[in-house]
Amino acid sequence: MEMGENWHVNAPWAQLVATTKVPDEIFKTTLELTDKIYEDVNRDSAAESLAGQIDNEYFITEDKLIESGLMDYFIEMTIKYWGTVLMNGNLWQYLDKKFENGPHGLDYACRVVSAWTVHQYENEYNPIHNHANCKISAVMHLKFPEKIEPARKEHIATGGGNGLDGNLVFTGMGAADEWCTAPVLNVNAATVGMLHLFPSTLGHAVYPFRGKGERRSLSFNADIISKKQVDAIVEQEKNEQENTKGKI
Numbered sequence: 001m002e003m004g005e006n007w008h009v010n011a012p013w014a015q016l017v018a019t020t021k022v023p024d025e026i027f028k029t030t031l032e033l034t035d036k037i038y039e040d041v042n043r044d045s046a047a048e049s050l051a052g053q054i055d056n057e058y059f060i061t062e063d064k065l066i067e068s069g070l071m072d073y074f075i076e077m078t079i080k081y082w083g084t085v086l087m088n089g090n091l092w093q094y095l096d097k098k099f100e101n102g103p104h105g106l107d108y109a110c111r112v113v114s115a116w117t118v119h120q121y122e123n124e125y126n127p128i129h130n131h132a133n134c135k136i137s138a139v140m141h142l143k144f145p146e147k148i149e150p151a152r153k154e155h156i157a158t159g160g161g162n163g164l165d166g167n168l169v170f171t172g173m174g175a176a177d178e179w180c181t182a183p184v185l186n187v188n189a190a191t192v193g194m195l196h197l198f199p200s201t202l203g204h205a206v207y208p209f210r211g212k213g214e215r216r217s218l219s220f221n222a223d224i225i226s227k228k229q230v231d232a233i234v235e236q237e238k239n240e241q242e243n244t245k246g247k248i
Contacts, residue, residue: 009084010185017170017185017198018081022140026073027193030218031142033060033068034117046116051129052206056119060218065115078110078136078222081197109230115220120166121213126206128171134221137200139168144190145213166190166209168217170202189215 010017022030037043037058044059065071113134120126131137144166151163170185187196189206198204200221209215 007080007084015199015202016081016085017196017202018084019187019194019196020077022193022195023073024193026070027142029068030070030140033064033070034119034142034216034218037064037117038119050116052118052120052124052126054118054120054124054126056121058117058119060115060117060220062112065112070115071112074112074115074138074220074222075110077195077197078112078138078224081136082108082110082224085199108224109227111223111225113221113223115218118217118219120206120215120217122210123208125208126204128203128205130203131200131221134200134223136197136222136224137202138195138197138220138222140195140218141168141189141192141216142218143214143216144192145209145211145215147211148213149210164207166207166215168196168204168206170198170204189217 006021008019010019037060038056044061046057046059047055050057062071065074118126148166151165164186167189168187170187206215
């Protein structure tokens with residue numbers, strides 16, 4: 001369903017997957033940032049802590065996100081996504097009970113917990129997984145090979161698309177959920193410049209592809225917390241800074 005200009009929501013299950021086109025300037029900035037990270041000999045590998053069977057995965061520091069302006073954009077989109085979720089019936093009341101620290105009605109704040117870049121090449125893949133220690137996850141598609149080898153067998157994916165190779169796939173409950181309109185949501189990664197936001201608990205995977213070239217994406221995890229908890233964090237950081245000064 002359409003949710004305003006440049007904001008599309010897929011809801012084949014109870015979980016909502018929102019997609020938006022990234023502004024050209026933000027997209028250019030992200031490409032340049034991930035180029036620099038990939039070329040940096042001191043880059044911080046994220047491969048050991050991620051599910052992907054991929055060699056080149058690197059963390060993006062909070063400082064780099066702030067300096068590039070990406071932090072503001074990611075927070076803005078996450079808040080818009082969360083607002084979309086809260087408009088879904090009385091979900092905010094359920095979430096209030098589920099999460100100890102928020103959102104406490106509509107009085108909430110957002111913070112980006114982690115971010116990383118993924119440089120995927122031939123035969124590499126990301127198995128079905130979800131993300132922990134956050135509430136919302138996101139993927140931005142940045143590059144896709146100009147031409148990949150055709151699949152050995154035609155495999156039109158349930159839920160649309162022209163096959164699965166190299167694509168991001170979200171998995172629902174399948175036939176176990178009578179309200180499910182599609183057991184698989186197939187997202188064509190060749191359409192670069194799109195940002196997809198979804199619940200961190202939602203299973204997702206990336207299929208391998210055959211052929212030369214790079215499939216690149218940026219992912220981030222975000223948390224939604226109450227304003228009260230934000231104030232507590234700020235106060236804690238202030239106290240830690242004062243204690244550090246006292247020891248110098």
